[in-house]
Amino acid sequence: MTAHQRVLIIDDDLDFRVSMRSLLESSGYEVIEADSGAEGLKKVVENKPDLIFLDIMMENDTEGYSVSYSLRNREEYSDYRDIPIFMISSIEESPDERFAMADEAGLIQPDYYLTKPLDIPRLLELLKSAVPP
Numbered sequence: 001m002t003a004h005q006r007v008l009i010i011d012d013d014l015d016f017r018v019s020m021r022s023l024l025e026s027s028g029y030e031v032i033e034a035d036s037g038a039e040g041l042k043k044v045v046e047n048k049p050d051l052i053f054l055d056i057m058m059e060n061d062t063e064g065y066s067v068s069y070s071l072r073n074r075e076e077y078s079d080y081r082d083i084p085i086f087m088i089s090s091i092e093e094s095p096d097e098r099f100a101m102a103d104e105a106g107l108i109q110p111d112y113y114l115t116k117p118l119d120i121p122r123l124l125e126l127l128k129s130a131v132p133p
Contacts, residue, residue: 084131
């Protein structure tokens with residue numbers, strides 16, 4: 001039996017996590033969940049997921065950006081820098097569009113940026129190219 005790829009969903013919306021868990025598990029992925037950025041960072045260290053789905057607006061309007069920044073730039077998370085991050089949000093503008101004038105925008109840039117509601121076929125295609133089940 002082969003090990004399944006692990007996807008960590010960091011999102012405060014329980015309905016979104018439940019629907020994503022169902023979709024991902026039916027596609028052959030193992031799913032781990034966190035309902036806040038702080039819990040998500042703990043789960044990254046505990047489980048070393050193969051991919052992260054990350055919401056932006058949770059406890060505050062920029063929490064997802066803080067998580068992305070921490071994973072990519074803080075020394076205590078250096079072992080996790082290569083984990084692909086799919087930022088998934090209802091915010092239409094990607095970080096580089098939203099913060100076009102900020103030199104630091106690259107510090108929070110995810111590998112993929114998708115908006116809700118999700119285009120499921122596109123999501124699955126991107127997911128399979130990033131980490132096959």
